[in-house]
Amino acid sequence: MKTRLVKADSAAVNEAASLLREGQVVAFPTETVYGLGADGLNGDAVARIFAVKNRPADNPLILHIASRRDLDALVTRIPPAAEAAMVEFWPGPLTLVMEKTDAVPPIVTAGLPTVAVRMPSHPVARRLIAVAGRPLAAPSANRSGRPSPTRAGDVLDDMDGRIPLILDGGSCAVGVESTVLDVTGPTPRILRPGGVTREMLWRTLGPVDEAPSVMRPLDEGEAAPSPGMRHRHYAPRVPLTIVEGGAPALFLRYDQAETRGKTPVLLCTAQTARDAGSRRCVVMGDRDDADTIAESLFSALRELDRVGADIAFAEAVEPAGVGLAVMNRLLRAAQFRVEGRNTR
Ligand code: AMP
Numbered sequence: 007m008k009t010r011l012v013k014a015d016s017a018a019v020n021e022a023a024s025l026l027r028e029g030q031v032v033a034f035p036t037e038t039v040y041g042l043g044a045d046g047l048n049g050d051a052v053a054r055i056f057a058v059k060n061r062p063a064d065n066p067l068i069l070h071i072a073s074r075r076d077l078d079a080l081v082t083r084i085p086p087a088a089e090a091a092m093v094e095f096w097p098g099p100l101t102l103v104m105e106k107t108d109a110v111p112p113i114v115t116a117g118l119p120t121v122a123v124r125m126p127s128h129p130v131a132r133r134l135i136a137v138a139g140r141p142l143a144a145p146s147a148n149r150s151g152r153p154s155p156t157r158a159g160d161v162l163d164d165m166d167g168r169i170p171l172i173l174d175g176g177s178c179a180v181g182v183e184s185t186v187l188d189v190t191g192p193t194p195r196i197l198r199p200g201g202v203t204r205e206m207l208w209r210t211l212g213p214v215d216e217a218p219s220v221m222r223p224l225d226e227g228e229a230a231p232s233p234g235m236r237h238r239h240y241a242p243r244v245p246l247t248i249v250e251g252g253a254p255a256l257f258l259r260y261d262q263a264e265t266r267g268k269t270p271v272l273l274c275t276a277q278t279a280r281d282a283g284s285r286r287c288v289v290m291g292d293r294d295d296a297d298t299i300a301e302s303l304f305s306a307l308r309e310l311d312r313v314g315a316d317i318a319f320a321e322a323v324e325p326a327g328v329g330l331a332v333m334n335r336l337l338r339a340a341q342f343r344v345e346g347r348n349t350r
């Protein structure tokens with residue numbers, strides 16, 4: 007199959023919508039990361055997403071809608087916390103988990119009785135969903151296990167030959183995936199941190215719980231509240247370790263690796279890179295502005311594989327605000343290898 011990457015003008019969006027109605031899979035920009043979309047009410051179309059991504063079948067997908075009215079057909083009940091969250095954060099990077107109706111094919115939810123729904127704010131995503139006229143199931147447009155794509159070129163690197171069309175809408179502003187919030191229980195629960203921060207949720211909803219898997223690996227046999235947390239994720243090919251203790255600790259590990267004959271690289275903030283001398287760095291934003299780190303994190307993880315290094319060390323980020331989502335992704339990219347503290 008030939009993959010075309012085209013600018014997301016209205017002709018291209020219309021063409022993408024036609025392909026979606028035929029049951030095909032197309033990639034499109036959202037404000038978080040690029041999505042790999044298919045008609046979310048067509049089980050065969052959704053099966054194609056799992057095939058092209060090589061995604062494990064037990065990892066459910068998020069349904070993307072363009073208007074609040076689209077929600078009614080998908081969920082049996084809208085809890086009060088969901089109402090409040092939608093008013094405040096939709097459209098935007100917040101996904102809500104609610105009880106599903108029979109209209110949602112089991113393949114979308116990996117057999118779960120609940121469905122995850124989000125209304126993105128990106129104008130191309132909104133328009134595409136509206137023209138297609140159905141909810142779009144859309145995970146990140148990377149091959150399973152790889153960093154999520156935040157630019158159309160990153161999608162092409164992973165999906166060339168696998169899908170007919172990629173809509174190019176430039177780079178994604180948020181840069182990490184949506185926050186997944188389960189609103190089916192008495193207290194809302196963060197299953198995955200993301201663009202809408204824990205602090206923002208507390209301000210609107212009051213007390214909010216957090217799944218333990220947000221910042222640590224699941225124990226063997228432990229049930230995953232959000233099945234996606236079980237899988238290997240976001241990993242560059244070069245082995246990555248997070249180093250706590252700031253620039254001095256990073257520089258020490260880099261220099262030790264070099265002494266052992268390795269070719270190291272640092273994944274670090276602009277401030278650390280400025281003090282790094284001749285050490286090779288891939289910059290992931292400004293230490294004092296977590297939004298800039300979120301925005302560049304995934305492209306920086308991909309860049310790590312292009313610099314010819316055989317070992318990488320990442321700077322730890324303050325897990326506050328969107329920094330929590332950054333550390334959640336970074337921990338998985340490093341397969342929970344952290345030096346300088348106990349992760350459990
Ligand atoms: P992705 O599509 O790669 O952004 O991942 C979607 C995330 O949403 C994964 O972490 C899933 O485990 C989570 N998710 C989707 N549907 C549900 C659901 N019904 N219950 C809990 N988590 C879900």
Ligand code: MG
Nearest residue numbers: 145146147154
């Ligand atoms: Mg993903």
